[in-house]
Amino acid sequence: ALMLSRYESEFLELGRIGVGEFGAVYSCVKRLDGCMYAIKRLRRPLAGSANEQLALKEVYAHAVLGHHPHVVQYYSAWAEDDHMIIQNEYCDGGSLLDVITEKKEQGEFFREPELRDLLLQVSMGLKYIHTSGLVHLDIKPSNIFICHRPSASTDEAGDSEEEDDGYPSSGVVFKIGDLGHVTSTSSPQVEEGDSRFLACEVLREDYTHLPKADIFALGLTVLLAAGAAPLPQNGDEWHRLRQAELPSLPQELTAPLSNLIQMMLDPDPAARPSASALCKHPVLCRERSG
Ligand SMILES: Cn1cc(CCO)c2c3c(c(-c4ccccc4Cl)cc21)C(=O)NC3=O
Numbered sequence: 536a537l538m539l540s541r542y543e544s545e546f547l548e549l550g551r552i553g554v555g556e557f558g559a560v561y562s563c564v565k566r567l568d569g570c571m572y573a574i575k576r577l578r579r580p581l582a583g584s585a586n587e588q589l590a591l592k593e594v595y596a597h598a599v600l601g602h603h604p605h606v607v608q609y610y611s612a613w614a615e616d617d618h619m620i621i622q623n624e625y626c627d628g629g630s631l632l633d634v635i636t637e638k639k640e641q642g643e644f645f646r647e648p649e650l651r652d653l654l655l656q657v658s659m660g661l662k663y664i665h666t667s668g669l670v671h672l673d674i675k676p677s678n679i680f681i682c683h684r685p686s687a688s689t690d691e692a693g694d695s696e697e698e699d700d701g702y703p704s705s706g707v708v709f710k711i712g713d714l715g716h717v718t719s720t721s722s723p724q725v726e727e728g729d730s731r732f733l734a735c736e737v738l739r740e741d742y743t744h745l746p747k748a749d750i751f752a753l754g755l756t757v758l759l760a761a762g763a764a765p766l767p768q769n770g771d772e773w774h775r776l777r778q779a780e781l782p783s784l785p786q787e788l789t790a791p792l793s794n795l796i797q798m799m800l801d802p803d804p805a806a807r808p809s810a811s812a813l814c815k816h817p818v819l820c821r822e823r824s825g
Contacts, residue, residue, distance in 0.1 A: 628681030
């Protein structure tokens with residue numbers, strides 16, 4: 536077309552980093568600021584269709600959720616050439632699923648200190664989403680993205696007490712992404728996420744404890760990072776996982792962490808800890824023990 540699209544004029548496309556029925560995600564450099572961005576382009580959904588609802592909910596959610604170190608940052612969204620485009624923060628470390636897969640190929644998995652760090656960071660992101668009156672509803676490894684800490688300068692302040700800057704000593708920052716299933720806690724229009732991570736009560740359309748469905752999915756996500764076998768999509772094993780039976784793991788977790796994860800998977804959503812409770816749970820606190 537004579538008129539370059541905003542996408543082509545504002546960005547240099549480096550490569551495709553994801554593809555699915557939704558469309559494709561590209562890593563791009565914005566010509567003006569020289570920064571990298573992750574840009575999802577999807578064919579414009581039919582006006583009034585469910586897909587349009589999903590696409591709009593994602594942009595609404597990003598607009599409501601301002602800045603948080605553990606939620607992927609939204610920059611802009613627009614429509615052109617029969618496509619919808621969303622420009623997000625680019626996380627340079629791939630997704631948690633990529634890292635779990637890479638480790639598994641080497642017979643490796645996340646060890647307890649890394650599991651606690653993962654759980655604490657994602658809990659902070661969930662606390663922010665939940666206190667904003669929203670629920671994610673599609674928490675899983677492929678929707679958690681990783682940023683590697685910029686090289687720590689020597690004068691870097693240590694971990695601040697309250698307002699966590701999201702940069703733990705390890706230098707790895709986990710961020711919740713893909714807000715395509717986000718809905719409001721009070722007046723939910725639930726679009727079920729991945730059935731492998733779906734809490735039983737949501738399947739039964741009980742939406743009275745939706746934030747606890749995110750906690751359930753996070754519990755399964757942490758177990759996968761700990762080396763659990765791939766999760767069932769349905770069937771007996773699916774139900775067994777929802778009777779608070781932890782799957783077998785290739786490592787022995789300490790009782791405090793194992794009990795905490797078991798609580799996150801409790802069949803009764805009210806018994807699961809809230810994201811806020813997880814953020815101050817002694818098992819996860821970074822305060823030096825003793
Ligand atoms: C497949 N894929 C790979 C990546 C890069 C990980 O190193 C990625 C990102 C995003 C997204 C994404 C997810 C859902 C909606 C919009 C976007 Cl841009 C998808 C991504 C996103 O919002 N930020 C990303 O880094």
